[in-house]
Amino acid sequence: MANPNGIGASVRRREDARFLTGRGSYTDDFKRPSMTHAVFVRSPHAHARVAGIDATEALAAPGVVAVLTGADMAADNVGSLPCGWQIHSKDGSPMKEPPHYPLARDRVRYVGDAVAMVIAESRDAARDAAELVMVDYEELPAVASSTAASDASAALVHDDAPGNLCYDWHLGDKAAVDAAFAQAAHVATIDLVNNRLVPNAMEPRSALGEFDAATGEYTLTTTSQNPHVIRLLMGAFVLGIPEHKLRVVAPDVGGGFGSKIFHYGEEASVTWAARKVGRPVKWTADRSESFLTDAHGRDHVSHAELAMDRDGNFLALRVSTLANLGAYLSTFAPSIPTYLYATLLAGQYKTPAIYAEVKAVFTNTAPVDAYRGAGRPEACYLIERLVDVAAGVVGLDKAEIRRRNFIPAAAMPYQTPVALQYDTGDFAKNLDMALPMVDYAGFPARKAAARARGKLRGIGFATYIEACGIAPSNVAGALGARAGLYECAEVRFHPTGSVTVFTGAHSHGQGHETTFAQLVADRFGIPIENVEIVHGDTSRIPFGMGTYGSRSLAVGGSALVKAMDKVERKAKKIAAHMLEAAETDIEVKDGRFTVAGTDKALGIGDIALQAYVPHNFPLDELEPGLDEQAFYDPKNFTYPNGCHVCEVEIDPETGVTQVVAFTAVDDFGRVINPLIVEGQVHGGIVQGIGQALFENCVYDESGQLITGSYMDYCMPRADDVPSFTVAYHEDQPCTHNPLGVKGCGEAGTIGASAAVMNAVMDALSDHGITHLDMPATPEKVWRAIQAATPAMAAE
CATH class of the missing domain: 3.90.1170.50 (Aldehyde oxidase/xanthine dehydrogenase, a/b hammerhead)
Structure with a gap:
C-alpha cells in the first residue's frame, strides 16, 4: 500500500505550525x-x-x-x-x-x-x-546608470576599471547570425529595459x-x-x-529570493x-x-533583432545587452548576465543561430546580483516581447508564431546554439493545454465587451524555459564558477526506526521539512512524522551548497536519494541475515523487506534496531549502525518550462491596469507535493506581476536612491492579483536525476513579467502604442495613451 504522505501527496507543510503561530526561530530572535x-x-x-x-x-x-x-x-x-x-x-x-x-x-x-x-x-x-x-x-562625481557609466567622459567608479567596464563578453556564432540576417525576409527589432528591483524579503x-x-x-x-x-x-x-x-x-x-x-x-x-x-x-x-x-536585481538595457523567413520561421537572433553590476562585484554577480542569461536566449524555439554580446559595467549604486530567476527572467522577457513584435511584423497570430517555431518534442535531446542541451520538453503541449483553459477563441468577444464598457483588454503569452540546478561542477568550473555545485545529504536511522536527514540544501520558505520527509516516508514506508529534516548548520551537516536556482529537489533531493540507496543496500544485507535468505532474494516494497515468493518480511524499524543492537549481526561483513551519506553532482541542468497566459483590462481614463486572469501551464517533471508546487508558482507569478506593473528601483543622477521605502517603491498587494489557474503535466520527467524532477521555485517569476507586458501591449495596440518599458504604472500608461490619442485623431 502506498504511503499516503509519500510522493505525489498534497501534504500540508509541517513547518507552518511554528511559522503561523510565531514560534519560528529567526536570527534576530537569538x-x-x-x-x-x-x-x-x-x-x-x-x-x-x-x-x-x-x-x-x-x-x-x-x-x-x-x-x-x-x-x-x-x-x-x-x-x-x-x-x-x-x-x-x-x-x-x-x-x-x-x-x-x-x-x-x-x-x-x-x-x-x-x-x-x-x-x-x-x-x-x-x-x-x-x-x-x-x-x-x-x-x-558619480554615475548612477549603466548608460551613464558607459559614456567616454564618465567618472570612474574604480580607477583600475577603465570605462567602468567589468567585462565585454560574448556567446554564439556571429558569422552565422550575420549571414542569416543578410538572407532574412523579415526582421523584428526591439529595445527594452529590464527594470531594477529591490528583493524585499x-x-x-x-x-x-x-x-x-x-x-x-x-x-x-x-x-x-x-x-x-x-x-x-x-x-x-x-x-x-x-x-x-x-x-x-x-x-x-x-x-530570500536570491538576496x-x-x-x-x-x-x-x-x-x-x-x-x-x-x-x-x-x-x-x-x-x-x-x-x-541588499543586492538588487535585473537592470539590463538591451537591443535585440530577430531574423525570419517569409513564413515567420526564425533564422537568427542577435542580442546586445548592457548590464549594471553596481559599485562592487557581489558573490555571483558576473554570472547572471552571462551564463544564466545568454545561454537561455534560445528559449523554446529552434532558432538556428544566436549571437549575444554582454557588457557589464560598474556604477555608483548598490551591487546587483541574483534575484528570483536570476538571468532567466531577463532572457524570457527579451525573447517573448520580441516574438510578439515578430508576430506583428509577419502578420501571424501570437500563438501560431510560437507553435510554428517550437522545438518539437521528437527533437529532444536538443542542442541549442548557446551552449545548453535540453534533455526533455513538449512545448507544444503546454500551449495546447493553455489555449482552451484561457478560452483563447472567445477572447475577441471579451475584448469587444470591454471596449463597450470603455476599457482596453489585452491577452499576452510567455512560453518560457529555464535552466536549474547549475551543473555539473566541471562544466561550471570551466565557465568561471569558483566552487563546486553538487549537494550532500545524510540519512541516519535511529534504533527505534525514526530518521534524521541532514541536507546541505537550505529552506527559507520552500517547504523542505515536508517534501524531503515525503521522499523518505515514501521510500521506507514510515510515517512522515517520524522523519526529521536538519539543515542550515555547518556543525551538523557534512557539507552543502545551499538553495538557489530551483536546485533543492533536483540536486539536494537527488543526494538524498543516493544516501537512501546506500541505506537500502545495507538494510537488505541485514534483512537477508535476519530472514536467513540470500541478499538477492530480498525485495523492497512500501518499506517492507520481503523474501521473494514468501510471506517472510521485516519493516525498516526492525532492521534499524538490529543494526544498533547487533546481538545477531554479521559483524565480519557489516559495521553496526544504519547511517549513510552521499554527494550528488548533476550531469546537466534541469529544464522546467511552460506557457503562461495573462489577460488584462486597462482603464484609459486613469491608466490603471487590472490583471483579470492569469493561467500557468508548467512542466516541472515529476511533482513531489502538488500543494507546495502550486504555492511556489503562485508566489512567483506575484513577483513577476510586481515587476511588470509596480516595482521599480530608481536612482537619481547623483546616485541617491529615490525609491528607498515602501512610500516610493510599490509592491503588489492581494487585491492587485486575481486567483490564478495553474496546471502541469508530468510526462516529460528529467532524464538525468533519480527523481525526474526539474524545479519549480522560479518558474512563475520567469514567465509572468513577459506575459503581463505582452497583454498590456496587446491592449494598448488599440491606440497604436507599440512599446512601453516595465513597470507599466498608471502614470506611464496614461501618458502613453494621451500622447497617442491626438495622433489617432489626426489619422
Missing part, C-alpha cells in the same frame, strides 16, 4: 549573555573620498562599547569580500575585480556603503551614537557574531541561503579562520568584532538599510 548591538555608519554620498573619521563623541556616548573602522580591519588583515564567479572578456582577458572591503577604507562608492561600525549595549544606544560619528567626505538581513576565547571558535548566525558557502568565503578569504574553528548557522529564514545567497560585509564585520570586543555582536537591518544595501 539573545546571548552580554550581547552587544551594532549599527553601521553609512555613506550619504554615492561617491566620495573618506578623508577622516572622528569617533570621539560617539565613544563618549552612553552604552557605547567600541567604534570600529576600515582602518581597524586593515590592521587586522581583514580581506576583501570575494567574488564566486569569474568571467573573461571576448579577448580572453579576465574581468575587472576591484576589492570590496566590509568597511570602506579610502572611498565610498554608493549610498549605503558602510564606513564605520558602532557597537553598544543596546540597539538604540548604537543608533544614537552612530549619528555622532563625524566622517569627512570629499564628494566625487519578509525578514530583513541579520547577523550575530560570537567568539569563544577558551576554544578559539567563532559562530556566525545569519540570514543565509547557503551557510557552508558563507563559512568558506568568510573564513578562507576575509577573516582567515580555519573551517573547523568557524560555525555558520542559518536558522529559520524569512524569504540572501551572497556573503555580505555585515556578516564578516560582526564575526570579527565579536573577538575584538570580547562579546557577542548582533546586527539587524531596518527596512531602509535593506533598500540601500
